Amino acid sequence: NAGVTQTPKFQVLKTGQSMTLQCAQDMNHEYMSWYRQDPGMGLRLIHYSVGAGITDQGEVPNGYNVSRSTTEDFPLRLLSAAPSQTSVYFCASSYVVGGAYGYTFGSGTRLTVV
């Protein structure tokens, strides 16, 4: 039972580069989301999905793109990396939309944009 798998764990990008953070879950969870964690700001929601083919914006969506073609996968794309996107990124999933039973988190990706 792998839970939520995030790759890569660490990444360094140059300003203007693009990349995709991968997230996969094997729990048949309908709800998946991406958060960024910055010091003193807690976790902020970037995008979320309530099922395959359905995505929506969270609190800080600018500069990020998502798609949900399958229940299992929810990749996060950085279109043109900026230093302000230096952060730790977490993917989370839940069986119930809205996380009434809490979220299962991936192990995070530490991204540095130089």
Added chain:
Amino acid sequence: AQTVTQSQPEMSVQEAETVTLSCTYDTSESDYYLFWYKQPPSRQMILVIRQEAYKQQNATENRFSVNFQKAAKSFSLKISDSQLGDAAMYFCAYSAGNQFYFGTGTSLTVIP
């Protein structure tokens, strides 16, 4: 807008002692859920305890318990018999509908 406030950026506790972490939230919902998550240095987010707003009884998980005061919109976490492994960042979180909000976290240090 719903917000979650953790007013203690840092706390410390002697090993084997008890510590309480504070959390307040703002909501107009009557049906919601509250959580405490632990984030050790490994960065992994671990669910510690969960409380359903319609339940008056405070949730308990081994050495972890909450004091849920619905009218005051307060949700504190008590850690009893603190252990070195309890050292971590602790996040309070609120969920209602498809919204999930986190506080800014409290960094807990356990002193041997």
